[in-house]
Amino acid sequence: SSWKLDKLTAKLPVPPGLPIIGNAMLFIGNTENILKNLENIASLAMRHEGAVKLWLGPKLYIAIGNAEDAQVVLENCLEKDSVYRFLRPWLGQGLFIAPLGLWKIHRRELLPVFHNKAVEEYLPIISEQADVLVKNLAEQSGKGEFDVLRYITACTLDIVFETSMGERMDVQHSPDTPYLRARHTVMTILNKRFFKVWLQPDLLFNLTPYAKQQKENIELTHKFTDDVVKNRRLQYETNQNKETNQQSGGRIKTVLEMLFGREVDFTDEQLREHIDSITIAGNDTTALVIAYTLILLGIHQDAQEKVFQEQQCIIQNSKRGATKEDLLCMNYLERVIKESMRLYTVVPIIARKVDKEIYLPHSKVTLPAGVGAVVGSFAIHRSVNEWGDNANEFDPDRFLPERSVDRHPAAFIPFSYGSRNCIGRYFGMIIIKSIISSIIRTYKIEANEVGPLKVEVLLFPIKGHQIKITKR
Numbered sequence: 001s002s003w004k005l006d007k008l009t010a011k012l013p014v015p016p017g018l019p020i021i022g023n024a025m026l027f028i029g030n031t032e033n034i035l036k037n038l039e040n041i042a043s044l045a046m047r048h049e050g051a052v053k054l055w056l057g058p059k060l061y062i063a064i065g066n067a068e069d070a071q072v073v074l075e076n077c078l079e080k081d082s083v084y085r086f087l088r089p090w091l092g093q094g095l096f097i098a099p100l101g102l103w104k105i106h107r108r109e110l111l112p113v114f115h116n117k118a119v120e121e122y123l124p125i126i127s128e129q130a131d132v133l134v135k136n137l138a139e140q141s142g143k144g145e146f147d148v149l150r151y152i153t154a155c156t157l158d159i160v161f162e163t164s165m166g167e168r169m170d171v172q173h174s175p176d177t178p179y180l181r182a183r184h185t186v187m188t189i190l191n192k193r194f195f196k197v198w199l200q201p202d203l204l205f206n207l208t209p210y211a212k213q214q215k216e217n218i219e220l221t222h223k224f225t226d227d228v229v230k231n232r233r234l235q236y237e238t239n240q241n242k243e244t245n246q247q248s249g250g251r252i253k254t255v256l257e258m259l260f261g262r263e264v265d266f267t268d269e270q271l272r273e274h275i276d277s278i279t280i281a282g283n284d285t286t287a288l289v290i291a292y293t294l295i296l297l298g299i300h301q302d303a304q305e306k307v308f309q310e311q312q313c314i315i316q317n318s319k320r321g322a323t324k325e326d327l328l329c330m331n332y333l334e335r336v337i338k339e340s341m342r343l344y345t346v347v348p349i350i351a352r353k354v355d356k357e358i359y360l361p362h363s364k365v366t367l368p369a370g371v372g373a374v375v376g377s378f379a380i381h382r383s384v385n386e387w388g389d390n391a392n393e394f395d396p397d398r399f400l401p402e403r404s405v406d407r408h409p410a411a412f413i414p415f416s417y418g419s420r421n422c423i424g425r426y427f428g429m430i431i432i433k434s435i436i437s438s439i440i441r442t443y444k445i446e447a448n449e450v451g452p453l454k455v456e457v458l459l460f461p462i463k464g465h466q467i468k469i470t471k472r
């Protein structure tokens with residue numbers, strides 16, 4: 001039946017491949033090569049109808065580089081592709097990879113927890129950590145280039161841990177803990193598995209030392225979250241009669257606390273899986289967007305000056321954290337952040353399972369059930385068809401309302417699209433805005449370039465996020 005699948009999708013171009021493994025060669029080699037190959041696939045797609053097909057071993061994938069087909073896939077295919085199965089031992093049925101039936105029920109329960117009003121309660125925690133970040137950065141002020149991502153990641157970890165489970169990790173002061181090391185090890189092994197086809201079959205993976213290492217480190221991270229869930233459940237049950245709404249007693253409720261006593265009676269294991277999924281999906285993504293935006297502001301001094309002037313207008317010379325009202329006024333900064341997410345799409349590819357036949361109106365091809373659909377957000381964000389001839393140039397004002405009216409709704413999808421999009425997108429945006437606001441009011445930034453990129457699930461610059469800062 002691969003013959004039948006091949007025939008059904010005969011209209012689509014296919015890059016040259018090898019027998020048996022098909023196009024899997026495209027994903028072999030270093031991570032920089034993977035990106036080059038992805039770019040070649042994207043340009044092959046552009047020369048045709050914005051889609052190509054790839055055989056990865058026995059499985060057929062359709063790679064999509066146009067907004068119209070991306071919209072159809074992201075609206076209709078809500079089940080994650082089987083490539084995410086490697087996350088299963090770690091994240092179980094957590095929202096990020098939850099199978100469709102369970103996902104529908106749990107997403108509905110989690111939505112109010114990530115509502116604008118609910119996450120705005122976390123602004124004091126965000127500003128407090130942004131303040132620590134600004135102080136930590138002082139050691140780099142007036143010196144040469146340095147990689148800013150490490151500082152930002154420590155800050156977003158502190159924010160995400162405190163808001164999701166009420167744990168004050170203080171990563172910004174003590175970045176090296178057994179839990180964080182274990183977490184990093186698991187991520188490194190998973191990344192290898194995603195991109196190295198020979199590590200994908202369990203049989204082969206289990207022959208490597210990675211298998212044991214992964215198991216031990218997953219157990220360590222599970223134990224950490226299990227303990228938090230157990231303690232918070234106990235506290236919740238003790239206080240149950242006293243507290244009723246989010247801010248009772250003046251204390252802010254964490255994501256975890258908001259999940260107790262809901263319509264769906266989450267088990268402790270389910271809570272652990274959701275909380276782990278949230279801290280994994282929400283941390284590096286947010287940190288990367290901030291780091292790319294700082295480089296872009298360092299390159300484009302005129303944009304930085306405009307961002308600074310806007311801050312002066314809103315918060316004057318104060319060093320206080322940004323309030324909800326302040327954030328709403330940061331329109332230029334918001335356009336800069338969007339342009340940063342467009343050019344450096346930190347989640348560059350999204351893979352979904354096609355569980356029922358669907359027709360792609362742009363490529364004019366019917367995808368049979370059983371194939372995988374890969375949405376190339378990075379490719380769509382840089383496509384001249386969607387963004388015009390200067391698609392590769394930095395121009396925040398392309399996000400002015402009057403210049404956005406004719407754009408396809410799925411031409412800009414940094415948080416994916418449709419009902420399985422990012423549940424934390426508003427939370428992510430307020431963290432990003434608030435942290436950049438604090439940094440830019442204190443430091444002037446310089447940077448040369450982002451340079452060549454690589455894909456390790458997320459998008460990274462090969463030489464790191466190099467910037468120079470000086471106190472204003």
Ligand code: HEM
Pocket residue numbers: 095096097107160277278279281282283285286289346347350351414415416417420421422423424425427428429
């Ligand atoms: C700028 C920062 C962020 C970016 C670029 C981003 C991007 C994404 C994308 C592209 C997806 C969908 C993946 C797919 O369709 O397969 C997603 C899902 C998700 N994100 Fe985010 N995210 C960000 C911040 C956050 C934050 C702050 C949180 C929570 C604290 C979060 C939690 C999640 C969760 C739980 C999902 C799974 C949703 C579901 O399947 O229903 N993300 N994110």
